[in-house]
Amino acid sequence: MTDRLTLRRHIRHCRNQLSTQQQNDAAQAVIDHVRRADHLSSARAVALYLANDGELDPHPLIEWYWSRGSRVYLPVLHPFSPGHLLFLHYTPDTPLQANRFGIPEPRLDSRLILPKSELELIFTPLVAFDAQGNRMGMGGGFYDRTLAGWRNGPGPQPVGLAHNCQQVDSIPVDSWDVPLPELITPGRHWRW
Numbered sequence: 001m002t003d004r005l006t007l008r009r010h011i012r013h014c015r016n017q018l019s020t021q022q023q024n025d026a027a028q029a030v031i032d033h034v035r036r037a038d039h040l041s042s043a044r045a046v047a048l049y050l051a052n053d054g055e056l057d058p059h060p061l062i063e064w065y066w067s068r069g070s071r072v073y074l075p076v077l078h079p080f081s082p083g084h085l086l087f088l089h090y091t092p093d094t095p096l097q098a099n100r101f102g103i104p105e106p107r108l109d110s111r112l113i114l115p116k117s118e119l120e121l122i123f124t125p126l127v128a129f130d131a132q133g134n135r136m137g138m139g140g141g142f143y144d145r146t147l148a149g150w151r152n153g154p155g156p157q158p159v160g161l162a163h164n165c166q167q168v169d170s171i172p173v174d175s176w177d178v179p180l181p182e183l184i185t186p187g188r189h190w191r192w
């Protein structure tokens with residue numbers, strides 16, 4: 001088993017090597033998987049993210065949800081609770097600003113916050129996944145904290161998004177890691 005740091009470095013490199021054409025094709029292929037899955041296509045309140053560091057770009061999927069009248073939310077780093085995320089409503093007119101990682105996020109406005117429990121789906125970015133549904137992120141624990149305990153309550157269902165090249169043989173798992181019940185790559189809709 002490779003250590004987390006080496007895995008992260010390796011996979012971040014592979015996704016950053018994808019061409020614009022490959023990125024665009026991947027984003028379209030993901031929409032096709034979402035269209036075919038009723039529980040995903042019918043969702044009315046979904047959290048997505050803005051692509052960073054070669055991640056699968058969900059913007060075409062965001063526009064697809066908008067076109068259906070669904071509401072889209074983006075993660076915002078919590079201003080006082082380190083390691084935690086807020087989810088803010090996102091429309092084409094939402095003012096964005098870069099967070100401390102350089103990722104654009106909606107400017108904090110309490111009127112735009114949706115309590116996590118009211119989301120139906122949280123599409124999660126990730127660095128690497130394995131065939132058992134284990135996920136490894138950028139290392140901040142933000143999504144692990146957001147998803148902790150989701151199976152025990154009525155909250156949102158997580159759905160990972162990744163490029164095919166982000167699959168690895170096995171992920172070193174820690175006690176706080178939350179395995180995914182579902183993940184979409186351009187090549188496959190995984191369900192566990």
Ligand SMILES: Nc1nc2c(c(=O)[nH]1)N(C=O)[C@@H](CNc1ccc(C(=O)N[C@@H](CCC(=O)O)C(=O)O)cc1)CN2
Nearest residue numbers: 049050051052075101103125137138139140141142143
């Ligand atoms: N698109 C996207 N948005 C997201 C996440 C994500 O993984 N992708 N996050 C998911 O958690 C949160 C941000 N977490 C992040 C954690 C680390 C780094 C990062 O680039 N770290 C640098 C070094 C750290 C630094 O600059 O201080 C690195 O590893 O090179 C980026 C985002 C919230 N928003």
Ligand SMILES: Nc1ncnc2c1ncn2[C@@H]1O[C@H](COP(=O)(O)OP(=O)(O)OP(=O)(O)O)[C@@H](O)[C@H]1O
Nearest residue numbers: 135136137138139140141142143144145148176177
């Ligand atoms: N539910 C949690 N409660 C408290 N601390 C947590 C929790 N989940 C993760 N952490 C802390 O966050 C740190 C980073 O975790 P990890 O490296 O697994 O993040 P990641 O899965 O790569 O990132 P992300 O979830 O943001 O995509 C760890 O040191 C861990 O202690």
